[in-house]
Amino acid sequence: MTNIDLVIRAPRAVVDGAETAASVAISGGTIVGLGPVDAPWHAAAERVLADDEVLIPGIVDTHVHVNEPGRTEWEGFASATAAAAAGGVTTIIDMPLNSIPPTTTLDALELKRSVAAPKARVDVGFWGGAIPSSLGHLRDLHEAGVFGFKCFLAPSGVDEFPELDAVQLRSAMEEIASFGGRLIVHAEDPRHLHEDAPGTDPVAFAGTRPDAAEVDAIGAVIEGVRATGVRAHILHLSSAAALPAIRAAKAEGLPLTVETCPHYLTFDAAHIPAGGTQYKCCPPIRDEANREALWEALFDGTIDIVASDHSPATADLKLAGDGDFALAWGGIAGLEVSLSAIWTGASARGRTLADVVGWMSTGTATWAGLEAKGGIAVGKDADLVAFAPDAERVIHAGELHHKNPVTAFDGHALRGVARTTWLRGTAVHGEGAAGNSEGRLLLLGT
Numbered sequence: 001m002t003n004i005d006l007v008i009r010a011p012r013a014v015v016d017g018a019e020t021a022a023s024v025a026i027s028g029g030t031i032v033g034l035g036p037v038d039a040p041w042h043a044a045a046e047r048v049l050a051d052d053e054v055l056i057p058g059i060v061d062t063h064v065h066v067n068e069p070g071r072t073e074w075e076g077f078a079s080a081t082a083a084a085a086a087g088g089v090t091t092i093i094d095m096p097l098n099s100i101p102p103t104t105t106l107d108a109l110e111l112k113r114s115v116a117a118p119k120a121r122v123d124v125g126f127w128g129g130a131i132p133s134s135l136g137h138l139r140d141l142h143e144a145g146v147f148g149f150k151c152f153l154a155p156s157g158v159d160e161f162p163e164l165d166a167v168q169l170r171s172a173m174e175e176i177a178s179f180g181g182r183l184i185v186h187a188e189d190p191r192h193l194h195e196d197a198p199g200t201d202p203v204a205f206a207g208t209r210p211d212a213a214e215v216d217a218i219g220a221v222i223e224g225v226r227a228t229g230v231r232a233h234i235l236h237l238s239s240a241a242a243l244p245a246i247r248a249a250k251a252e253g254l255p256l257t258v259e260t261c262p263h264y265l266t267f268d269a270a271h272i273p274a275g276g277t278q279y280k281c282c283p284p285i286r287d288e289a290n291r292e293a294l295w296e297a298l299f300d301g302t303i304d305i306v307a308s309d310h311s312p313a314t315a316d317l318k319l320a321g322d323g324d325f326a327l328a329w330g331g332i333a334g335l336e337v338s339l340s341a342i343w344t345g346a347s348a349r350g351r352t353l354a355d356v357v358g359w360m361s362t363g364t365a366t367w368a369g370l371e372a373k374g375g376i377a378v379g380k381d382a383d384l385v386a387f388a389p390d391a392e393r394v395i396h397a398g399e400l401h402h403k404n405p406v407t408a409f410d411g412h413a414l415r416g417v418a419r420t421t422w423l424r425g426t427a428v429h430g431e432g433a434a435g436n437s438e439g440r441l442l443l444l445g446t
């Protein structure tokens, strides 16, 4: 084997769903060899991982709100992708809101691509948006390479991204099914969302967006999938009450997939401090038994993948109303800590790092159709992380690379640190990282 740029020797690596010793040979950004830890390869550079580090494939986070252009003060591609790299995330797929314009037209997609390209430190793909005005024009965005289409069934929080009503949902499903695309759904039924004032009480806030909102919305999605055959995905499942319907739909063979997020698997409403609006998100964080039921559903495959739903805003908006949950902006910033948060919760429940890689890298990459991502295997991109699973740290929001120093994870102790992150064999975080923007823009099917 000639022209190897870098060999990484790892006494511990997650390969094919199990932990093993391995060496990885990288040439031109691609994994060209996978062998024993002492494989006789000579390369321009060599890195031997420490005994407390595990080599894993980079995390593929399919749910990130970058908010650029238009609300770049909320995040932006430079800070989002720096945070991703620091957290062991090598691919993000950007949500079509809350940027202005939202990614609902070809022009808006082109604008996003042009602002992301010079700044991306990790690879970036894009979701399109299905809103009333984009229905009938979705195939164009699909052919331009978006990974699928996001819609809301309840108000999104921003005027430029209206929700679909029941009739519009069905027509979006028919349209997307006609070209084999995917619909991803924020599933809350607005008829169940209450206007009562929760004040500073996080449990009362959860009560304003009850389980029934998710259960009924997911029921409508399942019905539409059955009628149209569209591939549909439930974003950020919060309510375990929807699990029986999801299990039944999957048993029926419907093309339905489901994600949940680190915050739903980490927190519960009773332990959120009064006025702690950094924990506000929609659907809301519910009780402890609900959280444990979500973990069980992840373990048994009812929930397919975990994504961050990194949805930051400025500190002014997140903390608006002095702790009043009705007035603060909803959305949790968690991109940089998502791997550590899931590893913390999974390891406490007896699960392995290979499981975490399955939910957040292999699973998300496969689900999104990113064949070059999500594993340590010959032919894949050399997107890799030297992860120290036993290192512990207390998260301080101001020390993260997110643009705004507000996160629900502030002050919480998490296990696991991404010491070095490589994107196609180039260090983008940790030892050897030059801080340059190596990220590429990804299109569906490439």
Ligand SMILES: [Zn+2]
Residues within 6 Å of the ligand: 063, 065, 095, 309, 310, 311
């Ligand atoms: Zn989101």
